[in-house]
Amino acid sequence: EEAKAHIHFIEKFIKPKDSIFYAGILATYGMMYGVMGKYDSSIFYLTKTIELNERIHNDIELPGNYTNIAIGYMQLANYPMALQYQQKGLALAQKNGNKAQVARTMLNMAITYQNIGDTLKAIDMYENSIQQAKETNSKIVELYGYSNLATLYVGNKEWGKAYELAMKSVDLAATSGDIGIQAAGLAKAGLSLANQRKFTEAAELSKQSITLAESSRQPMNIAQANNAMATVLFLQQKYKEAIPYFEKNLEILQKASVFEQSFEEANKFLSTCYEKTGNYKRALESYRIGVSISDSMRSIQNIRKATEVSMNYEFQKKQEIQEAEQKLQKEIAQSRQLALLAGLGVLLVLAVTAFIGYKNKQKANVLLKEQKDEVENTLGKLKSTQAQLIQSEKMASLGELTAGIAHEIQNPLNFVNNFSEVSNDLIKELKEEKVKVNRDEKLEDELIADISSNLEKINHHGKRADAIVKGMLQHSRTSSGKKEPTDINGLCDEYVRLAYHGLRAKDKSFTSKFETNLDATLPKVNIVAQDMGRVILNLINNAFYTVNEKYKVESQKTESFEPTVIISTKMTDGKIEIRVADNGNGIPDAIKEKIFQPFFTTKPTGQGTGLGLSLAYDIVTKGHSGSIKVETKDGIGTEFYVVLPV
Structure with missing residues (x-):
């Protein structure tokens, strides 16, 4: 909403709207919000920028626009969208012959592939990015290419390659004066040597890394340097000496809310150090933290794998369809050629x-x-x-x-x-x-x-x-559509209480009495609990809304009014009946026939989508072969009742 307001304000002063100047202003706002960490707003502005630049064929600025919006999607973990824009940016940069832009885009694509666990594509992109950077003398891209590639090989435990690339990043960082990257490179190099049992050299590099990292005042570099020194000592079984370095590393990561694989491994190593030095209580605490992070990382990896499998499946499916269409076209063409030859032989x-x-x-x-x-x-x-x-x-x-x-x-x-x-x-x-x-x-x-x-x-x-x-998670997930025996009374009781307390927390002035008259003899009924819960919740929320609106008016008058919502269940003619009644304002006859139509709402703008009763109607009638009706008297109240077959 803030971004839309800015757009409206800018358009008052910038004309014509289809101008490079206007596109530049939008792009500046997009980058500003990206720096502030407001990635949704950043994407909003950059989407407008891209639409405009594509319309006016501003191919010079578009590659940078694509790269910046891809960074926003990467930060929101929407890697398919990030790759889509990065691929468009790469194609346009190559078309323009802008090798520097090509190098930067390939670097970002490598990072995206690394995030989704596609190591081979990430390595290929990093190496191509470094090669392009060398050809255009783009030292910064070359530096970050070596640094990130070293990190990837550390993750793969390929210590020889990791050390070689880390030292290349150290040399480049020293030349460009970037002590933060220099410290990070030394830490990775020290870690690589330690895992090759070259402890003396590893310790020296780790000490240099700590000194430079503290000079840079960059917390994550300081954490990485301390972790490298701690690991060097740990691998030499110098557990007591390793403890303060591990503790400093974890303290910084925790403050920065960075809970990734390095955080998990550091906690497990620290747990072993505590155990070996006799501090079993702290050992157990660190071990539990490490296990917790391990479970979280496993969930993230499963999501990434699922995403990759889904993308591969869609690609394979499209390829199979294309091949089938080509085969069919080929067979049709062959049949028609035979028919044509036969016809020529009979009569011209x-x-x-x-x-x-x-x-x-x-x-x-x-x-x-x-x-x-x-x-x-x-x-x-x-x-x-x-x-x-x-x-x-x-x-x-x-x-x-x-x-x-x-x-x-x-x-x-x-x-x-x-x-x-x-x-x-x-x-x-x-x-x-x-x-x-x-x-x-x-x-x-x-x-x-x-x-x-x-x-x-x-x-x-x-x-x-x-x-x-x-229950909350089940409500938020996409419905499986599977019907299961469900206790209708339990469903009604749970949602009326959750709805009431939710409205009370949202609006302190909200007040209403609610009653439940639930038939204890009801049998369980086969329904999709998520969908039917959504129906009940919508009816209850509407009831509370209307009695509260009436109370706001009536409380200004002399006569007393007690807002009341009643939810009841009973068995009628072999069917279960759910009733939600209120003593609100009722529904005027003029709009009674429209309430189940999509997008129809009587609530003020911004307070209702107009889809609640429409979805409820479809769920009950189409999904459960039931019926939903309304009885109302203007100014007196309304009663909805849902009838479901047992």
Whole structure:
């Protein structure tokens, strides 16, 4: 919204809008927001810049625009989009003959491939980038190429190559006066030598790295230098000497919120150091942190692998379709050639007629294919837009749930904290009893029983918190469409409470009474719980909204008004009925027939998408073969009821 406001302001003063000057202003804003770390705003401006520069064919600035927007997508971990723009930038830079731009773009593409785990493509891009940089005397690109490539080989544990490239980056950094990169290169070189058992040289390089890193005042370089020295000492089994270097490294990484593989390995090495020096408590703490980071890294790697598999699958599928179409076209062409030859042998006139028919048919096929492609493209865009709208509505409802979930989860967490503190005191008391000469075994048994009871309670409330979090995650995920036996009463009770607490947290002035009249004899029913939960949540949120709006007006008058929402369930004629009633303003007859239409809303701009009831209608009628109806009286209230077959 801030970016859109800036655009509106700029357009008042810059004319014409299709100008290189205007594109330059947009690009400047994009780079400024990128430096500030506001990557969404940066992408917004750069997208506008690219659209304008493409329209006016400003091929000189476009490669830089593509590179900058790709950096924004890289920071947001949207690597497919980053690669798409980088490839466009590379193609245009090569067309323009701008080798310096080619070198910079290849360097960024190498980093992207490295981030998604495609090591071979990353190495190829780094080497090509370095070669292009040498040809154009682009020392900075060459320097970062060697530095990043050394990091890649360290990750692959190819210590000889890592050392060679790290020292090249050190020499270049010394020439250009970049002591930060020089320190990082020395750290990587020292680490490589240590893993080759060349400890004396490794220690000397690591000391130099620490000195330069501290001079640069760059925290990440200081962390890297200390980690290198710690590893050198660790590999020599000098555990006590290694501890302060590992601790300093981890302290800096933690402050910078950098929790990657190096953080995991440092914690595990530090845990071993503590263990070897007899500090078992600290050893256990460090080990747990390392395991936690390892699990997180494994999840990230799985996501990357899934992304790569998906991209490869899409490419392979497109290639197979293309090959099949080529084969079909080849077979058709061969058949037509045979038919043409046969016709020529019978009669020249028929041959001419067949040839004319063939040409007309070919034109018709081309036209038909173009129309078919256009229809398929339009259909794809419509499906994509529909999916985005549904996801937006779902995430909007999730946002309204968040505060309620926080309130619901706080109670079990309070129980967990309280019972754990009590258990800790009981354990201390038990330890004190055990060292006494005259031990009271009965008291010890009672203490053990109390501790066991507390642990059961902690486990119970922990599972409750886990269930709440899983419910939130399930609501946010794309529905699998699988129907499962579900407790309708539990679903209604959970969402009415989450919706109420969410609105209370969002608006402190919000007040409403809510009641639940749930039929305890209802059987479980086969539904898609995520989808039906979304229906119930939408109806409850609408009910709370309308009674709150009425209360704001009525509270100004003398008569009292108590906002009330009632959710009830019952079995009627072999079907389950869910009713959500409120005593709000009701729905006027003039708009009653429109409420289930997409994008229709009575809420102020920005407060409603107009998709809630439309999606609810589709979920109930199309997804569950049920029905959803409304009864309302203007000024008195509204009641929605959902009927589902058992």
